[in-house]
Amino acid sequence: MIICKRIKDIEKQLVALRKEGKKVSFAPTMGALHSGHISLVKARQKAGWVTVCSIFVNPTQFNDKADFEKYPITIEGDIMKLIEAGCDILFLPTVAEMYPDGFENKKPVDFGFLAQTLEGEHRPGHFDGMAQIVEKLLRIVKPDTLYMGQKDYQQQLIVSKLIEKRKLPTKLIAYPTLREKDGLAMSSRNVRLDAHSRKVAVQLSKVLRSSILKIEDSKLKRKAADATAIMNTAKAALAKHPEFEVEYYELRDAANLQPLATIAPKQKVVALVAAKIGGVRLIDNMVG
Numbered sequence: 503m504i505i506c507k508r509i510k511d512i513e514k515q516l517v518a519l520r521k522e523g524k525k526v527s528f529a530p531t532m533g534a535l536h537s538g539h540i541s542l543v544k545a546r547q548k549a550g551w552v553t554v555c556s557i558f559v560n561p562t563q564f565n566d567k568a569d570f571e572k573y574p575i576t577i578e579g580d581i582m583k584l585i586e587a588g589c590d591i592l593f594l595p596t597v598a599e600m601y602p603d604g605f606e607n608k609k610p611v612d613f614g615f616l617a618q619t620l621e622g623e624h625r626p627g628h629f630d631g632m633a634q635i636v637e638k639l640l641r642i643v644k645p646d647t648l649y650m651g652q653k654d655y656q657q658q659l660i661v662s663k664l665i666e667k668r669k670l671p672t673k674l675i676a677y678p679t680l681r682e683k684d685g686l687a688m689s690s691r692n693v694r695l696d697a698h699s700r701k702v703a704v705q706l707s708k709v710l711r712s713s714i715l716k717i718e719d720s721k722l723k724r725k726a727a728d729a730t731a732i733m734n735t736a737k738a739a740l741a742k743h744p745e746f747e748v749e750y751y752e753l754r755d756a757a758n759l760q761p762l763a764t765i766a767p768k769q770k771v772v773a774l775v776a777a778k779i780g781g782v783r784l785i786d787n788m789v790g
């Protein structure tokens with residue numbers, strides 16, 4: 503695996519590989535890699551493709567300074583995992599390399615409602631910072647395919663809009679969420695959970711699954727489902743665990759995140775949750 507810390511170095515490597523006719527797949531990350539990240543790295547490993555992964559903890563997408571400062575950094579372990587996974591190029595820039603002229607985003611994309619709701623409401627500025635760094639990375643790596651996790655459901659919808667609005671020559675592929683054996687969505691933040699919080703955290707995925715099962719049951723019966731009633735049941739189930747500080751639990755239209763009162767049998771929906779537990783903020787979602 504080649505490690506590039508400078509933009510000009512990775513660009514040089516990629517120009518040479520493209521001249522050989524290679525195509526590029528890309529998985530951007532903030533490190534502290536787990537199997538979910540590795541599944542994105544491995545997604546397009548076949549003849550004629552080069553796999554690029556980036557590790558960069560992007561300061562402009564953290565609205566909470568403490569969350570940024572406590573973000574786990576495990577770079578040596580990450581490098582070992584990427585080598586083992588067969589990654590070809592790791593892009594590992596510094597903050598100065600990515601933001602030589604400061605953090606100001608001079609021409610932000612307006613994502614409208616998509617970036618104002620849910621995570622956008624609870625983490626002001628998060629999506630502007632995320633889109634700012636993803637655009638910079640896409641302009642450097644120019645991947646043919648970009649792999650992102652459904653775990654960050656709203657994020658991949660916004661990146662898809664970014665690609666469309668900026669007319670970038672990249673195809674976004676959203677990959678399913680990898681989970682621990684008990685169902686907890688893998689996350690770099692899970693290492694910060696104490697033993698008790700870790701045990702309770704699994705309820706997030708259990709409650710999501712139960713909402714989706716109810717929706718799928720209605721769909722099978724070709725009946726409309728009552729979104730409000732399903733959300734209220736889910737919130738009541740989470741409220742049984744006082745350890746959770748729930749920020750939102752919502753059922754939304756899977757394509758545009760618009761709120762729903764009822765769910766028609768053909769409607770694709772996503773159930774999304776964000777909650778803090780033991781000082782750690784977790785998000786998860788499931789589609790039905």
Ligand code: AMP
Pocket residue numbers: 530531532533537538539541542649650651652653654677678679680681687688689690
């Ligand atoms: P992060 O390092 O948290 O910014 O995540 C980098 C990429 O990995 C994003 O596209 C995430 O959606 C994806 N990702 C994070 N957790 C998982 C997971 N459990 N399964 C699959 N992909 C994930």
